[in-house]
Amino acid sequence: MVPAWAGALAGLVAGGVALGVAQLVAGLVGPETFPVVAVGDVTVDLTPAPVKDFAITTFGENDKTVLVGGVLVVLALIAALIGVLARRRPAYGVAGLAAFGVVGLLAVLTRPDAGMLDALPTVAGVAVGAWALLWLLRRATVSTPAAAAAPAGTAERPSQVEPPAEAERPAEAEPRAGVERPAEVEWPAVMRAGADLRAFDRRRLLTGVAGGVVVAGAAAVIGRQLGGRQAVDAARVSLALPKPATPAKPVPAGADLRINGITPFFTKNQDFYRVDTALVVPQVDPNEWKLRIHGLVDRPVELTYADLLKMPLTEADITLTCVSNEVGGELAGNARWLGVRMSEVLRRAGLRSDADMLLSTSADGFTCGTPVDVVMDGREALYAIAMNGEALPVDHGFPVRQVVPGLYGYVSATKWVVDVKVTRFDRDEAYWTPRGWAAKGPIKTQSRIDVPKSGDSLKAGRATIAGVAWAQHTGVDAVEVRVDREQWRQAKLAEVPGPDTWRQWSIDWDLTPGEHTIQVRATDAAGRTQVEQEAPPAPDGATGWHTITVKVA
Structure with a gap:
């Protein structure tokens, strides 16, 4: 056995x-x-x-x-x-x-x-x-024959010897007084010569x-x-990116405060967060990729990758944020994107007046519902082909993805996009809506403390508190910090090229020995201050002030 x-x-x-x-x-x-x-x-x-x-x-x-x-x-x-x-x-x-x-x-x-x-x-x-x-x-x-179990010339082991017949067993003598009868012997099973053992x-x-x-x-x-991963990677690496017809605005000299530990202004591609439903990253050959625009349009449009590259390209610095990001979380990143304005493609198709939703579909079947008015209001919403100066990484949507500033990714940032149905919110639902998430997801004003980290031990005296804040597509106008629920103080803000990126901030504070609680809040350019009340990400984004605790000795 x-x-x-x-x-x-x-x-x-x-x-x-x-x-x-x-x-x-x-x-x-x-x-x-x-x-x-x-x-x-x-x-x-x-x-x-x-x-x-x-x-x-x-x-x-x-x-x-x-x-x-x-x-x-x-x-x-x-x-x-x-x-x-x-x-x-x-x-x-x-x-x-x-x-x-x-x-x-x-x-x-x-x-x-x-x-x-x-x-x-x-x-x-x-x-x-x-x-x-x-x-x-x-x-x-x-297979092991039983006869081979015992070597020639040796005595058979008890397991290979048949027990004597009843008549051949010696008569059991009555035990003498005071002498205990020996225990009865249990004879083992027999393995006869010639039997086939396993x-x-x-x-x-x-x-x-x-x-x-x-x-x-x-x-x-x-x-x-x-x-197909290798073939798609090879196609991506060999791609020559066209120059943008509309380059991004120069990044101001003071956009990065260069404080040790603070989030950099641009997020490297390999460090950019990735949240999607694809267990296996779709491998889409750019030579076979097509984008179909249909639904409530006057003229359905179908574009190849070559068609897209021939259109005027726009370059823009945009921060993306995941709706699942907790207060103080790291599911946000800023990159320089290159692509065709979504509004230009949609105008080619001719949007009908009753359309209010773009139901985009990924190559893996994921769907996303984007408000039409946001895409058409003049902001740099793109069908992006490049990220931080190189063709989109496969993990981030190569060959084409959507990038819409001001909306959480689940209603805007479709990767590997291949189909856009122009429709209405009262007629269609995207992937996350029936699963309890809001149909529309405008980004909420948020701020985060990067330096120091919660639980850090600091030396008494002057300390730098720093981090990032975002309020796409409005922009951050102010950041305030307070320690131990005392009076709020204005932080220094870094420069930014526009309202669609996050903004670094910092403040110096004299910390005394003991345990201290540090909080931060931001106010956007429209005068709306970050909500204090804590709420989880579902159904339309987390709220609350990022709060950390440090020990000072």
Whole structure:
């Protein structure tokens, strides 16, 4: 009999082979058909909004990694259990893998625009995984004739000797007085000469496991390469960006206060926050990309990437903010964007007077509802193709994404955008609206303390308190700071090129020994001061003053 640990190991490796083969086939069919991704996408869609909020708040940009990791851990545990059950009856193992195949198929085939070919990765993975499990279990045992168990010329071990017949057993004498009868001997089972025994072979199992791991890893790596990431990366790197017809305003010399620990004015691409619903980043070839504008328009428009590059390009510095950002959170970033004004594209289509919503769709099926009046009011709302002087990173929407200053990302910043339906809010809903979020999401005035950090220990005396504040598309006009709920004091503001970026601020304060509470609030250019009342991000953005506590010695 194969030990339980060996069965669990065989199940784990067979599960890995199944996923590796599924990844390989998905590389040919489409990355979104990988069953782990499909199950993860369904999980995201079915997860209640409060749980999603908790995941984003707790794990930030790593929420997708945690989700996929959780799915893989669950699959690993169940694969190990299937392996243990299959030791006694291989049919249990095949049935268990088939059951998980059904779950994967349901997740894959219920995706929008799914076809029967999309089932191929899951079917192939389950079939090869079942074969691998049976092969490993067979490999773990070898036939051992009973006669060979005892070497020639040696006495047979008790386990190889038949017990004497009843008549041949010596008569049991009555015990003498005071002498205890010896315990009755239990004779072991007999292994007759010529019987075919199955003995566990650890070495054969482990060599088979090593081969399975290599196959699983190689299939997964090749599958990821076939998924198109390398081709899209190559197209992105080779892209020559046109010069903007309307360059961004020069950044004022005093835009960055250069205080150690403060958030820089521009956020590097690799540091820019990423929050979206895509478990696998869409790989969109710019040569095949098209943007379709339709719905409540006079003339439906379809643009290729080459068409977009031929249009006048605008460069603008814009801060984006996620609606899931907690007070004092880091889900905000500022970048220099290059793209075509959305208003110019929409004018080509001819907006009808009753239209008030742009329902944009991403290449992965995500939808977003943007108010028409905001896009058409003259602000630099863009179909962006570049970020901080280079083509959009794939993770941030390559080849084209929306960037709309003044709106939270969930109602404006569609990545990998491929379709825009001009419609009305009373006719259509975007992805997050039925999940409890507001249909429109204007950004709320916020400020954050970057220096010092909450919980820091400081020396008594003069200390610098600094951070950033934002109020897109209005602009920040003032920032105030107070310590221990005493009188508010005006902070020094950095220069900014316009109302669509965040603004650095700083103030020097004499701190005495003890524990101190520091608070900050901002006022926008329209005279609206940041709300004191604390509220969570749902349904339309968090409110409250950022508050930290420090110790001074």
